[in-house]
Amino acid sequence: MRFILISAIILVGAALAVVFVLIPAENEVSLVPPEPTASLASPAPEVLPEPEEEKPPATAEILNSKIQTGETLIVELSEEPVNVIFDGKEVSAFPYRESFRAVIPFALGTKTGIHNFSAEFTDSPSIQKTIAIIAKVQQxxxxxxxxxxxxxxxxxxxxxxxxxxxxxxxxxxxxxxxxxxxxxxxxxxxxxxxxxxxxxxxxxxxxxxxxxxxxxxxxxxxxxxxxxxxxxxxxxxxxxxxxxxxxxxxxxxxxxxxxxxxxxxxxxxxxxxxxxxxxxxxxxxxxxxxxxxxxxxxxxxxxxxxxxxxxx
The missing domain is CATH 2.70.70.10 (Glucose Permease (Domain IIA))
Structure with missing residues (x-):
């Protein structure tokens, strides 16, 4: 009888030992140090904004350079002007295709010689030109x-x-x-x-x-x-x-x-x-x-x- 009881106690103890080994505690802390991660990588280099392209200045092209009395001066402007002045008087400029046009008529009795043209722009330097007008030979x-x-x-x-x-x-x-x-x-x-x-x-x-x-x-x-x-x-x-x-x-x-x-x-x-x-x-x-x-x-x-x- 004593032999049977002692054997039973030994079996129960062995079973508890097996359970203890197989089931670790819920809050068991690992003693092995963690592997290093990539979170400590170097920061990305700073991206600088590209410089803005410099806007070309406005231009004023005289489409017909030799002007006689009784003819018309045509000026093509690359940008919309704030104003256009010819001999001290304002002249209108209007959109035409991809530019602007100023149309200036000269009567047959227009004074010959040098005349002054200027145009002002919002974001460009102003432009000044001189126009030479000669007398038309009338038949x-x-x-x-x-x-x-x-x-x-x-x-x-x-x-x-x-x-x-x-x-x-x-x-x-x-x-x-x-x-x-x-x-x-x-x-x-x-x-x-x-x-x-x-x-x-x-x-x-x-x-x-x-x-x-x-x-x-x-x-x-x-x-x-x-x-x-x-x-x-x-x-x-x-x-x-x-x-x-x-x-x-x-x-x-x-x-x-x-x-x-x-x-x-x-x-x-x-x-x-x-x-x-x-x-x-x-x-x-x-x-x-x-x-x-x-x-x-x-x-x-x-x-x-x-x-x-x-x-x-």
């Missing part, structure tokens, strides 16, 4: 009143004065909008014959008449096209200029198509560059079929061909 012809018109030289001049007064009123309005987005073109194609140039002086009896446009020698019925987009300011019959179409291109730029045989548009029409406005003829005070084209900028008559070629 003089003798132009007696055609008998079929039934008017004396003085009557012709008086009637011209009335018609020109009406024209000045029509083109006096300057809207600060640009109705065109492309260069100007000639109204009768690139191949043409000029029968009377801009600035020609016509001696009619005792009177002198200055020709403030260009006469294209074209047959009756030749299609006449708009030199650029715009709005028909007026389409009417004038006693001197006959069937007349006046197009407003915005920014004070007007084109006039006179002595037409017939008109294809009416006042208020919106027209596109190259659109047919009418057909050449000999209406009004005219002795032969032709197209008279005038361009007026801020009320100033300028050479139409020079303006169209300069505003490229």
């Amino acid at each position: 003089i012809i003798v132009f007696p009143p055609p008998p079929e018109l039934g008017m004396t030289d003085k009557q012709i001049v008086q009637n011209l004065s009335v018609s020109n007064t009406d024209l000045r009123k029509i083109v006096a309005e300057v809207e600060e909008i640009t109705r065109f987005a492309e260069p100007f073109v000639l109204p009768v194609g690139e191949e043409f014959v000029v029968s009377s140039p801009f600035g020609e002086i016509r001696k009619t009896g005792e009177e002198e008449i200055v020709h403030l446009g260009v006469d294209f020698d074209v047959p009756k019925g030749t299609a006449v096209h708009a030199i650029n987009d715009g709005t028909v300011k007026n389409a009417y019959l004038d006693s001197i200029y006959g069937n007349s179409v006046i197009v407003d291109h915005g920014r004070g730029i007007y084109s006039l198509y006179l002595h037409l045989d017939s008109m294809s548009v009416k006042s208020g029409d919106t027209i596109e560059k190259g659109e047919t406005l009418g057909f050449a003829g000999s209406s009004g005070l005219s002795s032969a079929p032709h197209l008279h084209l005038s361009v007026k900028i801020n009320g100033v008559s300028v050479d139409p061909i020079q303006f169209i070629e300069a505003f490229r």
Whole structure:
């Protein structure tokens, strides 16, 4: 009996020892030191911002350097200017394509010599330029009143004065909008014959008449096209200029198509560059079929061909 009890006690003790070895305490602390971790790595190098590219200064390019009286100065500005000053007077500059344009007309009676141009910008140095203007050589012809018109030289001049007064009123309005987005073109194609140039002086009896446009020698019925987009300011019959179409291109730029045989548009029409406005003829005070084209900028008559070629 004593032997059996002692054996039982030994078995129980051995079992408890096995349990103690196999199940470690819940809060047992390991005596083995931890492996080093990557949390102690060196900090990343500081990234410096890239330097900003230096903005190039604004530029002002004169597109037509040789200017005569009766012509137009075109200046292209790379940035929008705060102001543009020409001979002490402010001139408007308007967006055109990817730049800005200043358009400065010179009447035939403009003082020749050196003129001053300047432009100021927000973030660029101001620009100053000098412009040399020379006198246009004006051709003089003798132009007696055609008998079929039934008017004396003085009557012709008086009637011209009335018609020109009406024209000045029509083109006096300057809207600060640009109705065109492309260069100007000639109204009768690139191949043409000029029968009377801009600035020609016509001696009619005792009177002198200055020709403030260009006469294209074209047959009756030749299609006449708009030199650029715009709005028909007026389409009417004038006693001197006959069937007349006046197009407003915005920014004070007007084109006039006179002595037409017939008109294809009416006042208020919106027209596109190259659109047919009418057909050449000999209406009004005219002795032969032709197209008279005038361009007026801020009320100033300028050479139409020079303006169209300069505003490229």
